[in-house]
Amino acid sequence: MQISAGGMKPARRGPALAEQIYVSLREAIITGDIAAGTRLREVELAELVGASRTPLREALSRLAGDGLLTPLEKGGVEVVDIESERDDIHAIRVGLDCTAVRLAAERVTEEELGTLWALVREREEMDVSDTEGRSRNNRELHDLIRRASRNPRLVTMIEQYQEFFLSAETLGRLTAEESQRLASEHREIVAAMAARNPDAAAKALRDHIERAYKSLRSSG
Amino acid sequence: MQISAGGMKPARRGPALAEQIYVSLREAIITGDIAAGTRLREVELAELVGASRTPLREALSRLAGDGLLTPLEKGGVEVVDIESERDDIHAIRVGLDCTAVRLAAERVTEEELGTLWALVREREEMDVSDTEGRSRNNRELHDLIRRASRNPRLVTMIEQYQEFFLSAETLGRLTAEESQRLASEHREIVAAMAARNPDAAAKALRDHIERAYKSLRSSG
DNA sequence: CGGATGCATTCTGCATACAGGATTTCGGAT
DNA sequence: ATCCGAAATCCTGTATGCAGAATGCATCCG
Numbered sequence: 001m002q003i004s005a006g007g008m009k010p011a012r013r014g015p016a017l018a019e020q021i022y023v024s025l026r027e028a029i030i031t032g033d034i035a036a037g038t039r040l041r042e043v044e045l046a047e048l049v050g051a052s053r054t055p056l057r058e059a060l061s062r063l064a065g066d067g068l069l070t071p072l073e074k075g076g077v078e079v080v081d082i083e084s085e086r087d088d089i090h091a092i093r094v095g096l097d098c099t100a101v102r103l104a105a106e107r108v109t110e111e112e113l114g115t116l117w118a119l120v121r122e123r124e125e126m127d128v129s130d131t132e133g134r135s136r137n138n139r140e141l142h143d144l145i146r147r148a149s150r151n152p153r154l155v156t157m158i159e160q161y162q163e164f165f166l167s168a169e170t171l172g173r174l175t176a177e178e179s180q181r182l183a184s185e186h187r188e189i190v191a192a193m194a195a196r197n198p199d200a201a202a203k204a205l206r207d208h209i210e211r212a213y214k215s216l217r218s219s220g
Numbered sequence: 221m222q223i224s225a226g227g228m229k230p231a232r233r234g235p236a237l238a239e240q241i242y243v244s245l246r247e248a249i250i251t252g253d254i255a256a257g258t259r260l261r262e263v264e265l266a267e268l269v270g271a272s273r274t275p276l277r278e279a280l281s282r283l284a285g286d287g288l289l290t291p292l293e294k295g296g297v298e299v300v301d302i303e304s305e306r307d308d309i310h311a312i313r314v315g316l317d318c319t320a321v322r323l324a325a326e327r328v329t330e331e332e333l334g335t336l337w338a339l340v341r342e343r344e345e346m347d348v349s350d351t352e353g354r355s356r357n358n359r360e361l362h363d364l365i366r367r368a369s370r371n372p373r374l375v376t377m378i379e380q381y382q383e384f385f386l387s388a389e390t391l392g393r394l395t396a397e398e399s400q401r402l403a404s405e406h407r408e409i410v411a412a413m414a415a416r417n418p419d420a421a422a423k424a425l426r427d428h429i430e431r432a433y434k435s436l437r438s439s440g
Numbered sequence: 441c442g443g444a445t446g447c448a449t450t451c452t453g454c455a456t457a458c459a460g461g462a463t464t465t466c467g468g469a470t
Numbered sequence: 471a472t473c474c475g476a477a478a479t480c481c482t483g484t485a486t487g488c489a490g491a492a493t494g495c496a497t498c499c500g
Contacts (some may be wrong), residue, residue: 017484041451052485054274057453061278065285067373074493075451088371095319095374099311151308153287154315199423237454262482272455277483294463295481 018055022062029068029079030164036081039072066160086164093161094209097146100158101189101205102198104148112148116141116190123183128176141186145193145205165216178215182208238275242282249288249299250384256301259292286380306384313381314429317366320378321409321425322418324368332368336361336410343403348396361406365413365425385436398435402428 028034042060046053060077063069069077082089108116119141126133146155174182185208192201248254262280266273280297283289289297302309328336339361346353366375394402405428412421 043451053452054484054486058278058281058483061281062285065282067376075491085373088373091319091323091371092316092374092377095315095322096312099315099318102315103311151311153305153308154312156287157312203419261480263480273482274454274456278453 017051018058021049021051021056022059024049025059025063026066026068026163029063030082032082034079036079036083038079039076040069040079041076082164089161089164090213093158093165094206094213096154096158096161097142097209098202098206100146100149100151100154101193101201102149103151103154104145105193105196105198105201107150108145108148108193112144113190113194116144116193119144120183120187120190123186128179131174134179138182145189148193165213174215182212185211237271238278241269241271241276242279244269245279245283246286246288246383249283250302252302254299256299256303258299259296260289260299261296302384309381309384310433313378313385314426314433316374316378316381317362317429318422318426320366320369320371320374321413321421322369323371323374324365325413325416325418325421327370328365328368328413332364333410333414336364336413339364340403340407340410343406348399351394354399358402365409368413385433394435402432405431 025034034040040060042053042056045060046056049056060069064071064077068080068082070080071077119137123134123137123141126137146158149155185204189201189204189208192204245254254260260280262273262276265280266276269276280289284291284297288300288302290300292298339357343354343357343361346357366378369375405424409421409424409428412424
């Protein structure tokens with residue numbers, strides 16, 4: 001959650017055991033491998049992952065900071081019910097992405113706009129069945145828009161929140177109609193940015209993300 | 221910063237040394253008591269705060285997660301230059317607050333609206349010299365709007381980011397004209413919420429915060 | 441049979457000890 | 471004087487040990 005806003009960089013030496021544990025547990029919680037409401041105790045987990053309590057504690061602390069674990073009054077931590085908070089998290093992510101596109105509309109360079117238009121065209125000319133290419137194109141476009149905000153802290157936050165939905169987005173079960181619709185919305189977003197219109201860009205992006213979210217939520 | 225999104229709850233036992241260290245260091249960094257760019261080493265800091273490295277490490281880890289410290293390649297961490305990132309952080313905070321007011325416009329109850337109107341009127345009838353009352357009124361209004369979003373995770377995040385600006389907001393050097401202007405904007409925001417109009421509410425809040433930020437930034 | 445009290449257990453929070461790797465510094469050679 | 475190499479030092483990451491607190495249980499009393 002922070003999601004502790006920023007993530008730790010990979011440690012410069014050693015296996016970075018704490019980092020590994022953090023990533024593993026985080027994934028296990030998000031994917032639901034560890035059931036929501038499960039009570040976790042340090043010693044138990046420590047011998048489960050085969051490490052001592054020290055690095056485990058660090059991982060647990062960060063996960064609690066991210067809001068993925070809740071400290072229990074009687075000791076130990078509890079796995080939060082991510083599924084029930086998915087809409088809340090989604091709302092935050094949308095807000096952050098719109099903030100980014102607003103800034104990007106003011107700060108994007110002509111060169112970046114060129115790349116964005118190229119991505120828009122590529123997507124439009126792409127074969128409908130090429131789900132992998134579409135996924136890559138989509139990611140590149142949105143990543144570039146975020147980076148154009150020139151706000152690295154914001155970019156980091158969005159990327160962290162995005163992890164919650166990546167598993168869903170990679171599925172990409174879309175009808176040809178839906179796919180075309182989303183592609184035209186990409187054009188709309190970039191056009192608003194090119195026009196240096198933050199309000200229009202934010203609105204277009206919001207509608208776009210909400211539509212995609214609903215599609216995925218209903219199909220997946 | 222997550223700013224690790226969520227903060228740890230106060231531990232159930234003991235002095236919660238790690239928490240104390242975290243809060244102290246955080247404040248010291250935000251206020252600038254610890255100069256930006258300062259290199260911090262664990263052992264050194266540990267004996268400075270009079271604790272062992274274990275709780276210190278936990279605090280450091282969380283601060284790094286919040287993006288207030290950056291791990292150095294050659295060991296140790298560096299205090300980031302908050303002042304240079306203040307605009308970036310502000311942009312994020314505005315985005316989050318607008319997200320909250322959007323949700324609030326859809327979900328606010330009639331009872332909450334009553335309280336909001338009362339706060340708006342109280343502010344309008346308030347004496348210009350009552351800076352403290354104005355500050356309290358302002359905080360109550362904005363807090364209530366955020367809570368009306370029914371997104372606790374979002375509320376927590378905003379509160380954390382707000383800490384970066386609290387010291388400035390408490391100053392409240394405003395002219396009578398500025399104060400009145402901000403008060404009328406409060407009315408505008410609540411009116412948009414009452415009309416269940418997220419777009420208008422978000423726009424009004426954005427303008428409001430930006431105006432207040434600029435006033436404070438130029439005066440302080 | 442129900443409630444309260446005392447004890448044992450459990451679990452976390454903190455401190456200290458250890459090991460590995462990088463950095464820096466000191467010495468010698470060119 | 472400079473460059474190269476090796477050793478000493480520094481610093482983090484990890485493991486383990488210890489103490490305190492709260493919980494839960496068993497037992498005893500009413």
